[in-house]
Amino acid sequence: MSFYFANANLKEANILILGIGYDKTSSFISGSRFAPNLIREGAENIETYSPYQRRDLTEIKICDLGNFIFQKEKPEDFIKEVRQVIKDYLKDKKKIVILGGEHTITYPIVMAFQEYYKNLAxxxxxxxxxxxDDFMGEKxxxxxxxKRILEVVGKENLYQFGIRSLTKDCLKKNPNLFLFEVFKPLKKVISSLKNKKIYLSxxxxxxxxSLLPVVQTPVPGGISFLELVTxxxxxxxxxxxxxxxxxxxPLLNNPLTYASLCAEILREVLLLIK
Ligand SMILES: [Mn+2]
Structure with missing residues (x-):
């Protein structure tokens, strides 16, 4: 199934949506491989109009590419495949929204963006x-x-917000790491990001x-939905x-409840980058 609001083919679209349901290194609650299709189902419950951005998804040409089927599961091979796939889509100057999958997928995606765009943050x-640097022997x-992304873009180009699960040395490893909050620290640093191309993970x-317990590694003390959209x-x-x-x-609880929340966030992202 596709997102019901995905109204364009690859050629005419401005924004592409691609599912990458990779969860092979998930160490706690695995199952994010089911997320892309569930978010498509959850979208059936949301309006195309956003009261937050006062825009409508029907104003955008969106192509749902479906899900990337990876051939190899070893992290090193998966990285190569994803990097190449994203590079191929970037050639057409499209904006891309990727639905994971675990966070690992961001590494090869950022490598592809970094090769295509100068000045990426x-x-x-x-x-x-x-x-x-490694976790249970896995790099x-x-x-x-x-850490892998920091090695690709340099620490002056990596900004982390909302962090509340970390080791003591992390604040030294990345001077642009901000604890607990997103909105306030983002407001402080946003002027330094003005001339860059931005990749948002x-x-x-x-x-x-309490808002979204169905994540691989849930942590209390997080931000609200309103802080996110603000x-x-x-x-x-x-x-x-x-x-x-x-x-x-999504394997815990009733996944569709949360799939619809994820779809609502996706709508805000699509409108944000249009
Ligand atoms: Mn996390």
Missing amino acids: VIIFDAHSDLR ICHATVA LDLDVLDM SFKLLKNLEIVGVDIVEFS
């Missing part, structure tokens, strides 16, 4: 710092993804776990070229 909304996984566990209003002033929405792991 990465903004991550997340509960976790993900700055470990490429959801717990090391920000939205790990849904940035939200408080932060999107700030981001409206930046040039966002790609977004991912990751870590929705």
Whole structure:
């Protein structure tokens, strides 16, 4: 199935949506491989009109590419495949929204964007710092993804917000890592991002776990939905070229309730970058 509001083919679309349901390194509650299709189902419950941005999805040409079927499951091989797929789509100057899958997918996606766009900065909304060099012997996984991205774009181009699960040394590893909040610190630094192309990685566990407990590694003390959409209003002033929405792991509870929340966030993202 496709998003009901995906009204364009690949050629005429401005924004592409691609599912990458990879969850092979998920160490806690795996299942985010089911997220892309569930968010498509959850979208049946949302309006195309956003009262937050006062815009409508019908104003955008959107193509739903379906889900990327990866051939190889070993992280090193998966990375190569995803990097190439994203590079191919970027050639047509499209904006891309990727639905994960676990956060690991952001690494090869950012590599592709970095090769295509000069001057790329990465903004991550997340509960976790993900700055470990390796996790249980694995270099490429959801717990090391920000470290791998930092190596690609440099620490001056990596901004992390909403973090509340980290080791003591993380604040030194990335001077642009901000604890707990998203809106206030984003407002402080946003002027330094004005001349850059922005890739936004939205790990849904940035939200408080009372709002969205169905994530692989839930953490209490997170932000509200309103803080998230208000932060999107700030981001409206930046040039966002790609977004991912990751870590929705729908196997617990009634997944459709949360799939519809994820679809609502997707709508805000599409309108944000249009
Ligand atoms: Mn996280």
